[in-house]
Amino acid sequence: MSLPPVVSALKHHKTTVALVILEIALACAIVTNAVFVIGHTLSTMRYDTGLDNRSLVVVTASDLDIGTSHRGTQASDLAALRGIAGVTSASVVNTLPLSNGFWATSLWRAPGDKSSTVNNVISYVATPGVMKTLGLKLASGRGFRPDEFVDYNMFKGDAPPSVAIVPKAFAESLWPGKNPLGQRLYLGQGGKYPVQVIGVVDHLLNASIDPAHGSERNFLLPVASVEGGRYVLRTDPAQRGRVIAAARKALLAIDPARMVKARAYTDIVQAYFHDDRSVIWLLVAVVACLLAVSALGVVGLSSFWVQQRTRQIGIRRAVGARQRDILGYFHAENLLIVSVGALLGAAGAVLLNLWLMKHYELPRLSLGYLPVGAVLLCVLGQLSVLGPAWRASRVPPVVATRGS
Amino acid sequence: MLRYYLQLAWRSLRSSRMLSVLMMLAVGLGIGASMTMLTVLHVMSADPLPQASAHLYVPQLDPRGMEGDAEDVKPPSQMSWPDAMNLLREHKGVQQAAMASGQVTVIPTSGASHAFSAQARFATADFFGMFHVPFLHGSGWTAADDQNQAQVAVIDRKLADKLYGADRAVGKLLHLGRNAYRIVGVIGDWNPTPHFYDINQGAYADAAGVFLPLQTAIALKQGWSGALECWGRFDFSQDMRQAPCVWLQYWVRLDTPAQVVAYRQYLVNYSRSQKETGRYQRPPNVGLHDLMGWLAYNHVIPGAVQMQTLLALGFLLVCLVNTMALLLVRFLRRSGELGVRRAMGATRGSVFAQLLAEAALLGGGGGAAGLALAWGGLWMVRQQPVAYASAAHLDLTMLIATICAAVVAAVLAAVFPAWRACQLQPARALKLQ
Numbered sequence: 001m002s003l004p005p006v007v008s009a010l011k012h013h014k015t016t017v018a019l020v021i022l023e024i025a026l027a028c029a030i031v032t033n034a035v036f037v038i039g040h041t042l043s044t045m046r047y048d049t050g051l052d053n054r055s056l057v058v059v060t061a062s063d064l065d066i067g068t069s070h071r072g073t074q075a076s077d078l079a080a081l082r083g084i085a086g087v088t089s090a091s092v093v094n095t096l097p098l099s100n101g102f103w104a105t106s107l108w109r110a111p112g113d114k115s116s117t118v119n120n121v122i123s124y125v126a127t128p129g130v131m132k133t134l135g136l137k138l139a140s141g142r143g144f145r146p147d148e149f150v151d152y153n154m155f156k157g158d159a160p161p162s163v164a165i166v167p168k169a170f171a172e173s174l175w176p177g178k179n180p181l182g183q184r185l186y187l188g189q190g191g192k193y194p195v196q197v198i199g200v201v202d203h204l205l206n207a208s209i210d211p212a213h214g215s216e217r218n219f220l221l222p223v224a225s226v227e228g229g230r231y232v233l234r235t236d237p238a239q240r241g242r243v244i245a246a247a248r249k250a251l252l253a254i255d256p257a258r259m260v261k262a263r264a265y266t267d268i269v270q271a272y273f274h275d276d277r278s279v280i281w282l283l284v285a286v287v288a289c290l291l292a293v294s295a296l297g298v299v300g301l302s303s304f305w306v307q308q309r310t311r312q313i314g315i316r317r318a319v320g321a322r323q324r325d326i327l328g329y330f331h332a333e334n335l336l337i338v339s340v341g342a343l344l345g346a347a348g349a350v351l352l353n354l355w356l357m358k359h360y361e362l363p364r365l366s367l368g369y370l371p372v373g374a375v376l377l378c379v380l381g382q383l384s385v386l387g388p389a390w391r392a393s394r395v396p397p398v399v400a401t402r403g404s
Numbered sequence: 405m406l407r408y409y410l411q412l413a414w415r416s417l418r419s420s421r422m423l424s425v426l427m428m429l430a431v432g433l434g435i436g437a438s439m440t441m442l443t444v445l446h447v448m449s450a451d452p453l454p455q456a457s458a459h460l461y462v463p464q465l466d467p468r469g470m471e472g473d474a475e476d477v478k479p480p481s482q483m484s485w486p487d488a489m490n491l492l493r494e495h496k497g498v499q500q501a502a503m504a505s506g507q508v509t510v511i512p513t514s515g516a517s518h519a520f521s522a523q524a525r526f527a528t529a530d531f532f533g534m535f536h537v538p539f540l541h542g543s544g545w546t547a548a549d550d551q552n553q554a555q556v557a558v559i560d561r562k563l564a565d566k567l568y569g570a571d572r573a574v575g576k577l578l579h580l581g582r583n584a585y586r587i588v589g590v591i592g593d594w595n596p597t598p599h600f601y602d603i604n605q606g607a608y609a610d611a612a613g614v615f616l617p618l619q620t621a622i623a624l625k626q627g628w629s630g631a632l633e634c635w636g637r638f639d640f641s642q643d644m645r646q647a648p649c650v651w652l653q654y655w656v657r658l659d660t661p662a663q664v665v666a667y668r669q670y671l672v673n674y675s676r677s678q679k680e681t682g683r684y685q686r687p688p689n690v691g692l693h694d695l696m697g698w699l700a701y702n703h704v705i706p707g708a709v710q711m712q713t714l715l716a717l718g719f720l721l722v723c724l725v726n727t728m729a730l731l732l733v734r735f736l737r738r739s740g741e742l743g744v745r746r747a748m749g750a751t752r753g754s755v756f757a758q759l760l761a762e763a764a765l766l767g768g769g770g771g772a773a774g775l776a777l778a779w780g781g782l783w784m785v786r787q788q789p790v791a792y793a794s795a796a797h798l799d800l801t802m803l804i805a806t807i808c809a810a811v812v813a814a815v816l817a818a819v820f821p822a823w824r825a826c827q828l829q830p831a832r833a834l835k836l837q
Contacts, residue, residue, distance in 0.1 A: 015824060016736075019729035026722045030715070062509075062521070257516045259509070286715055289437065290722060293430050297726040300423055304733040360711050 006333045013305075020301055021341040024377055027294045028345020029352050032373030034283045034290075036353070036365050041276045047215060049097040049269065050167065050203030052135030056265035057240055058096065059231040059247045061258050074225050078127075080250040081231055086239040087247075091133040092229040093126040094154075095207045096265065098272040102207035103154060107219075108191025109174060117191070118174065122206050122218035123154060125226055133234045136220075139168050141181045141199035144222040152223045160187050161221045165199040169216040185219070195221070211361055232265075240264045294377065295384040298338070302330060302388035313392055314399030323393040330389035331382060338381035342374035349373060405754075406761065413762035416738070424766065427730050431770025434723025435810045436777025441709075441716035443778065443802050444785060448608070448705050452596035456536055457695040459498075459657050461664065463491070463671055464691030467650070467684055468635045479689045480633050481702070482604075482650040485622075486683070492528060496670050497656035498663070499534040503527035504652050505605055505630045506621060508614055511579040512567055522563065524580075525602075525612040526621035526628070532558070532591075534657050535601065542574040542589035550617050555624075557585035558615040564590045578614070583624050585616065598704050600695055602653045604631035618652075668692045724817045727766075732821035735759055739828050746830035759822035760815055767814025771807040778806060 010017050061077065074092060081090045095102050102122045109116035130136070131143040143165070150161050164185065171180035184194045201220075209215045235243045244262045251260045306313075313326055353365035417424040451457050465487050466479040483491075488502035506524040531537070532544035545556045557578045564573035570590050578585045595611040602609075616626065622644060634649035644651065658664045668690065675688035693701050735742075742755055750758075778798060785796045798806075 016729060016732055019725060019732060023722060023725040023729060026718070026725060030718050030722065034715070252517075257519075259519060259521065282712060283715075286437065286719060289433050290719060293433060293719075293723055293726050296426050296430050297729055300426060300730045301733055303423075304737055308737070356711070 006329065006336060010333070010337070016301065017337060020297060020337055021344065023297055024294060024338055024341025024381070025344035025348055027290050028342050028373045028377050029348030031287050031290055031376060032346065032349035032369055033352050033356065033365065034287050035372055035376075036369040037362070038280055038283050038287075039369065040363060041280055044209060044215075045273050045276055047205055047209070048203040049205045050134075050136055050201055051097060051265070052234070053266050053269055054237040055135060055234050056133075057233040057235060057243050057247060057262060058099075058265050058268060059233065059251065059260065059262040061231075061251050061260045074127075074229075076254055077231065077251055080254055081233055081247055084233070084243055084246045084250060086235045086243050087233045088236075089129045089133045089234045091127050091129040091232050092226045093130065093134075093232055094124060094226050094229050095122075096134075096230070096232065096268070097205035097207060098209070098269050099207050100272065102213075104213060105154075105187065108186035111186045111191040111194070113191075118217075120213045120217065121170075122208075122213060124204070124207075124218055124220040125152065125154065125223045125229075126220060127223060127225060127229075130220070130222070130232075133232050135234070136165075136204065137202045138165075139200045139202045140179075141165070141197070143199055149222040149224050151225070152221065153227060157188065159193050160195055161223060162195060163198045164195045164219045164221050165201055165204075166197055166219045167204040167216045168200050168202055170218065171197065171200050173217075195219075291376070291380055295380055298334065298381055298384040299388065302334065302385045303391075306330070306388045306392040309392075310395055310399055313395040314397055314401075317395060317397035318400040326393040326395070327389050330385055330392055334381050334385040334389075335378065338378050339374070342377045345377070346370045346374050405757075409758045409761035410765065412758055413765045416762055417765060420734070423730070423734065424769075427727060427734075427766055428769035428773055430723050430726050430730070431767060431810055431814055432773025432777060434720040435770060435774030435806060435813065436781060438713075438716040438720040439774060439778040439798075439802065439806045439809070440781030440785065441713040443782060443798060444709060444796050445705070445713050446802065447796050448598065448709060449699075450597070451696060452598050452600045452699075453536065453695065456534070456657075459659050460534065460695045461497075461656050461658050461667070462691075462693050462695075462698050463654060463656055463667070464693075465671060465675060466686050466689035467648075467678070468686060469648070470685045477689070479691050480650040482631070482633065483652045483654045484650050485645045485647070485652065487678075488652045488654050490674070491654065491656075494670075494674075496667060498659050499530040499657040500655065501528045501531040501534055502618055502652050502654050503531060503601065504618065504622075504628055505602055505612065506616070507627045507629045508580040508616075509627075510563070510567075510614070511581070522614050523610070523612040524614040524616060524621070524626070526616050526618040526626065528618050530657075531615070532589075534655060535594075535596070537594050538592045540570060540590045540592045542587070544589055544615075545617055550619055553620040553623050554617060555583065555585045555620060556588045556617065558589040558591060559587060560591050560611070560613045561593070563613040580614070580616075580626065583626070585620075591615075598699060600699060600704075601655060602630070603699075603702050603704060664692065720813070724813055727814060728817040728821060731763060731766075731818050732824060735821045735825035739825065742825060743828065743830045743832075752826045756822050756826050759825060760818055763814045763818030763822070764811050767811040768807065770814060771810025774810050775803065775806050778802075 059081065078090055078092065081087060104120050105123050106117050106119045107121050109118070126134075128144075128146060128149050131138075144163065148161060148163050152158055152160055154160070166174070166180065171183075174180070174185065175183050180197050180200055183197050185197065187193045187195055204216065204218060204220065206213050206215055206218055231247075233243060233247060244264065247262045248260050251258070316326065349370060350365060353362070356362045357364060453460070462481075464479040464481065465483060467484050467487060468480065483502065492500060492502055504526045506526050508522055508524045509519050510522050511519050525531075528550050529545055529547045532539070537544070540561060542558075544558055545554060549556055557580075559567075559573065559578065561570045564570040564587075567573060567578070568576050573587050573590050576587050578587050597608060599605055599609040599611070622628070628644060628651075630651060632649045632651035634647065656667065658667055671690035671692065672688045675684060675690055678684040679687065745755055745758075746752070782796050782798055
């Protein structure tokens, strides 16, 4: 089986071949980018929140503002929640990873030095028990000491707590190559309040992942109480349903004049990624349709060629070609056409990605995806030519002797 | 003649049924996907208030200090309380309203334990007239109610039904937290899409169910929500009316071009006078956008939807190239038949027309398949819990457009293959037989 006859045969069908190559190239460019976006979205969905997602229940209680006395204080609420059977620990936080609501601030690496500011940093604040409740894993340093939880209202411009915990990735970007423990970041106007980093956690994901805020650009401060915060309960994953019901009941028992909402943290994460999931399904559908259409094209074309060459096939068979030689011929021809198309498509994919990057928030195509699209189309081409090629191989040698 | 061509085309399609169906499917897939996305795009970029949008404008002022983002030259998209109140008082438009979004806790008569929260809009009196809000019972409040901080409310039919029954609600009390408001009006369905008057709520957010006079709601400290931009020192426990922040939406109705020019000049003059009194620090920096211009200025159509539309169009392109290749194969295969027709005296033009008619027939079939697909696609879009989903319907325009697009696309794709097929010499074509 040598290529030259395959190539020279194609010279008689320049236009058709060019059209098929163009179609394969376009399909390849689109499929590669679609697969890339799917992969990118999936990798976002697999981000480690840094929390024991499955062990957490989140409870919010909002005051009805009907002028009754505020019987439901945070301390009594917490005590009641901790008393629920199955709750191993509880804490109050301002927000949680992937919960969308957040407060972003600027921090300074050097006080007064405007060039050292880092904007759009998400600030987490939490009350005692936060490390154990959330299941945050320290990479280095220590957790908060009880005396470090101080009164702090971030909306009032108060002096913040003097210590903080940051995620590893953020520490590395703030102080590249240095040990972050003991480093200071500065908050407030002009960076007047120093805050010392005492611990680094493996992961603590942002409340929202977007280009402005990044994915792990945040710090965690220890506070005594959080106005308008949410309660986080740690429990055995199997007991979450019961704990959710019990938590609602416990808080309403303390003060019935309020709205209580309790849900599993995994539901919050699910909801956060809802749009991403629909994008993935849409892209999968488009890729499937594209591949189907390309396959249709290949099947149609090869069937035509097989039909057109019936006599030639008969002659080849008559002079000694075996069935699998004929089969091989059509597969080789198909591979040649599709791989040229796929190569052009790979180049097109890079161009398409560059154009998309310019107009939409899309990262650069990692080159590893280029072979994915190309190989996908080549395999598809081989599969679609299977039927026509098989029919070709069944052409009996006697056809050669029949006049047309 | 066309009838004859169509007859020939029909015969040819039937003679290779499998291939014809496959080609129709390919065209249908491309058209269906494109039409689904174009319909969504069409819905999302629709005029939310066609009867009034041409006369509605958003004025912009720039009360910010010089520190901070001095390089940010666009004026803020919202307004501070003092500016909104000044503009309202000076009353230079035909109608005008300042507004903000809020969250209220509704305490039903059945007791506090059945309380629920509701989206609210705090607005001044012209809101209802300017935005053509339809009233089922009662009416909005008056400018005097705004001035006197009257405790009145307008609610939507859904909330009225839930509390008292829509036809009995007017005159009853609405308890929001510790405050009580007298219900003066019940409105029918009103949810312009996009949510143009307050884009920060999400461009495809739902309309609020409770409407309160702005001055009353702020004075009574009803829960305010929304985007705010502040400069200088600001403390959240501070009264929003004194805050160095922009947080109100402001709309004005201007009926003639002369009024628009005059209003823009008024904004400049106003800014200048504010700078003279020392309240403003920046030189006059104003904006005045009409409704559709405002939507464009804020890029309300999500990038994701644009990208999906692009994706669908790319897909259509692939389908067309595919159709072109298959048509070429199909036409060349019939070179014998075409040769006979040419030898019998048919001109190149009539063979060309015959082939295009065949393509048009294929396109029509593809369009029908595409329509079914688009219908299914939009049904799936409507199942999504995204805010714009419910509006995604196939209207008559899109229906006709789908069929036409399919036919046109198929004919366009056929031009080149048909031209190629016509180039064959009849003698050669006959010899090949």
